[in-house]
Amino acid sequence: MKVKEQLAIQYGVDSILLKKSYLDKLTELLQSDLDFHNQRSNYSSHNLHSFPAKFPPQLPKKFILELTTPQDIVLDPMAGSGTTVLEAFLANRKGIGFDIDPLAIKLAIIKTTIFNRKKLVEYARLIYSKAQNEIEYKSEYLDKVLKSHFDSRTAQFIDYWFLPEVQRELIALLNQIVKIKDEKIRSFFEVIFSSIIITKTGGVSLALDLAHTRPHRAKIIFDKKHKLLFGEEYLDQNKRRDYVTKTFRSPLEEFEKKFHTSINGLLEYDPARIDPEIRFCDSQQLQLPDCSVDLIVTSPPYASNAIDYMRAHKFSLVWLGYQVDNLTLKRKAYIGGELVSNFLFEELPDFSKEKVRLVSGIDRKRGNVLKRYYSEMTRALKEMYRVLRPGKAAIVVVGSSIMRGIDTETHKCLAEIGENLGFIVPRIGVRKLDRNKRMLPAGMTTDLNSQIQQRMHEEYVIGFYKASEPGPRGIL
Ligand SMILES: C[S@@+](CC[C@H](N)C(=O)[O-])C[C@H]1O[C@@H](n2cnc3c(N)ncnc32)[C@H](O)[C@@H]1O
Incomplete structure (x- = not known):
């Protein structure tokens, strides 16, 4: 039948x-x-x-x-x-x-938007170089911006989950992104910004895993050359060292990398397509x-x-x-x-x-x-x-x-x-x-x-x- x-x-x-x-x-x-x-x-x-x-x-x-x-x-x-x-x-x-x-709404909108790649590359260069400049020469200014940017509960959350040097790089990037007048382009860079934080392994934050209901915070941080940056007190006593260890990643570098891997996948204009x-x-x-x-x-x-x-x-x-x-x-x-x-x-x-x-x-x-x-x-x-x-x-x-x-x-x-x-x-x-x-x-x-x-x-x-x-x- x-x-x-x-x-x-x-x-x-x-x-x-x-x-x-x-x-x-x-x-x-x-x-x-x-x-x-x-x-x-x-x-x-x-x-x-x-x-x-x-x-x-x-x-x-x-x-x-x-x-x-x-x-x-x-x-x-x-x-x-x-x-x-x-x-x-x-x-x-x-x-x-x-x-x-x-965040879901923002992602879905940006993923279905047609962008002018050349324009995005120009913006990305500007964001990167200006942020880099502020990190190098204006760290006190960045710390001031950080202090005024969040209400006290949000600041506590940020301090718990992000190392001070990571916070500085993130706010330097944001400082440039918020200046972009075109809403779609600004949103695109906010998505790139977000994508370096929200990854399975917690991106540039101290979270070890963001897929789990309760993310765990790294206790031991090494830099890329395996120099200990943070958490000496946990080194010897902690037998499960591998599970609580994270390598420091620079938001600036991650942002640049992510931008370059993302740009190729962006949609091409096609007149047959219907705006969602x-x-x-x-x-x-x-x-x-x-x-x-x-x-x-x-x-x-x-x-x-x-x-x-x-x-x-x-x-x-x-x-x-x-x-x-x-x-x-x-x-x-x-x-x-x-x-x-x-x-x-x-x-x-x-x-x-x-x-x-x-x-x-x-x-x-x-x-x-x-x-x-x-x-x-x-x-x-x-x-x-x-x-x-x-x-x-x-x-x-x-x-x-x-x-x-x-x-x-x-x-x-x-x-x-x-x-x-x-x-x-x-x-x-x-x-x-x-x-x-x-x-x-x-x-x-x-x-x-x-x-x-x-x-x-x-x-x-x-x-x-x-x-x-x-x-x-x-x-x-
Ligand atoms: C499993 S995820 C969907 C993933 C999606 N299929 C994809 O490929 O990205 C479920 C989604 O349901 C959304 N959600 C939860 N409660 C909702 C509600 N009351 N109305 C609309 N969406 C809701 C969540 O925010 C989440 O984005």
Whole structure:
């Protein structure tokens, strides 16, 4: 029996409402190789800035090319660094990217902007030489600027995470960047600036790893010639020396290097391309009309705050004018957050409810955190259903989480929630994560032997299909 007939029986839908060729294609795609290992993912501007749990560009590309045609509308309601939107742009589709993270929005916009390279090179030279001059001859002035630049809480954060000489170089670079009048060009250099701080290994900061929920601070710092700069007291007593040691990197040098590696990937002008729309918007309340989108490709956060975006992003956002306390407040709005008091929970279907019950049985608070996540995802999926055109699909990439020893089986729960909202789920694809490439959540890089850990190194690609009319189980 063909996919269409099987699904018609399974979901009790009139088979006329299912588009055969589209469903066959969707199912085939979900069955195909979705690992994309050994494939270059650093083409175009994809590698301008690292981003936790960014998916490989080949993933959205595959679905965009196969399931849409030029000028169609492709949405990513949790756009992150803009991988889907950039692929939509490259394929001459209209990309729409929403996020609530200020750094994510900035990155996605810059990655899909056409720049005049010659102009950027001129600006880069100017920034570099003027910053170098200030570092060499005006260090007292730079210290003064540093003192007046941050409120006291932000200054404490900066002092804890950045060596004084690094702070001086960073403020010298910023001093030049803020003078740029053209907003897009200024934003481009802010992104380069941010990219030397936010890397898997914490860039020029003292953080050892920004992918983890709680970054650790280096205790021992060497310069490039292996001369000890900082942390003599830890040298002898600390047996785990390698884990707390970092080599000093000059922001000025890193900035120059990063600029040169980034410039080649920038986009060329092509009249067929359609400017994307990228802005702040909560995925639980999409600012889009009903039935207006041809394809959604997205990857929501993990359950239970496994990747804390703001915790990593504030390392550069504090330099770009945000106050550390305000950023901490913003964290509460992220899907997968941990605050549950006064939270509006949704009624969950059976399997998801049972998962919450199991976790709650061990730890009530964690159970509520999981319930919060599934409630937020219910609202996000409901919105995806609303804005999708009938006969079209949403591709949702998720990983599972372990809460109090229980595998949340997020993919199964989200599939169930989606079906409950009227979606048809023809298949859940599986992809193996490339640990060398991804910034993964804490706990995902150790003990590869356990079954649960193995599952944590997989990701699930759920295909949600919206039939021409809501299925009988649909509640919309
Ligand atoms: C896994 S990341 C997306 C990564 C993206 N696929 C990429 O390739 O860069 C999840 C994103 O969801 C965003 N997010 C969290 N809560 C959100 C909300 N309520 N509305 C919109 N975006 C949200 C986070 O800021 C983060 O950028």
